[in-house]
Amino acid sequence: MSILVFGQTGQVAQELRRLAPNARFLGRAEADLTAPDTCARAVAESGARLIINAAAYTAVDRAEEDEPTAHLVNAAAPTAMAKAAAATGAVFLHISTDYVFDGSGAAPWAVDAPTGPLGAYGRTKLAGERGVRDAGGRHGILRTSWVFSAHGANFVKTMLRLSENRSQLSIVADQIGGPTPARAVAQSLLEMGAAMVDGRGKPGIWHYAGTPDVSWADFARTIFSQAGRQVDVIDIPTSDYPTPARRPLNSRLDCRALDQVFGIARPDWRLGLAEVLQELEGN
Template sequence: MRVTVTGQSGQVVLSMLERAPQGVTVTALGRPALDLKQLDSIDSAIAASQPDLVVNAAAFTAVDLAETEEATARTVNGAAAGEVARAAAGLGVPVIQISTDYVFDGSVDRPYREDDPVAPISVYGRSKLAGEEAVAAANPNHAILRTAWVYSPFGKNFVKTMLRLAETCDEVGVVADQAGCPTSALDIAGAIFAVGRNLLDRPGDPSLRGVFHMGAQGEAVWADVAKAIFAERERLGGKPVRVKRIATADYPTPARRPANSRLDSSKLKMVHGAGLPYWQASLASCVRRLLSTEQTG
């Protein structure tokens, strides 16, 4: 299976390159060959890679910056996603679109299901929803995978930020009124390969197409995640770090975040057999790896 994934340095892309199963070749396409800000570069770049499956994992993910750079966010996350799907359709291959919990407003009091109404409250969320719609319109042979609270040993993410703060702080204030499913990009990669294989092996099965939620099992608020990070660090010999539970209002940001980002991922497991593990185990593994990397230089 030849998989072409957009992007070269994102958490999901790097995780896919690391976790590619035997017999799967992953080609990561980024600038200059493919630039999602330049829509006319997309079709030829994807065609040249000769994929069996296309995964659109690249995105404008700077949630706060998107509030002032809406045009760029809508181009990269919206129009370009449609062009990626259209290029895949032209080659007769399926496309997997990576989306987000930010398509919801966070107002329900339970994990979100795929059929819940979307109502994004940020530019980023609206741009990602536009991408979902563009993909669905351009290529019926698609799976849209919404995930949330992504972290990994790669790139910038919450885990790395907490470990950096732990070096100099005895106490860290962390938001405790936003709930979600902390999800490892390495686990996401495994699910993407499983979904992709199903799409290729069962081309006539409509149940495998459409929207799926792809979050880790279990749930937490950000303060819980920070506490787990610090606990694993302390277990490995680090100094204790306290978590001060604060409200979203105490840490204002340009873009609003959903208070509830919990995703019900049971459909993905039932239909594709691609259930993700509980977040605690994957998080601890990530912390151990990051700390081991620091110690070995």
């Protein structure tokens, strides 16, 4: 199966490269997401049967000051990709986020729950979802949350870095979600893509996040425990850690539909964390 992936350096893109080394991966030089026409052209000329967009504007706080650029990357570019994929008959898969919800309540968000992003990042990702859906092709939108890996910048690596010279850290405890290994996201995309190329499954929006749901503070405690770091974690509310962009308090995702249709169950993030820590130790 011929696969075209937008993205090279992101967490999921790097895991896709490990799992599908024969796929073609496009960086900014080949397809600039701030110039959506270049993305559409890359799809049209690729001849690929499966297109995966693993690239995004993920600087949540910076997006508050640069929403036009975030919109180009997160909305206009994937819309252009999806339209081009629809024209060629290719399957198009796109990664989205829990930030499309307002974070209210405590129940896991269903795939058809009302959206209500709190900031620019969520708004641009939601616009991208709508563009992909409206393109009319065979598509899958995979919403995920709290992605981590041994690559790039993420919460796990930040906690490890801070623990090198800190014995106590104050971590937000009223935001709840499912940490998700990037490798598991990549594997799920490939399994979904293979099924859809073969005519199985169906287009739509899907949720995929690690289990069990946890707070950032408890996630940090598990990181330090598995890494053998002696760090005292102090629970604090979100109000004690202000950021330019508002974070959703409830990032729980109802992932049952993905399991029912594609047989893809939620991964245990604690096992994924152990693998990431082992890789980081090896490096």
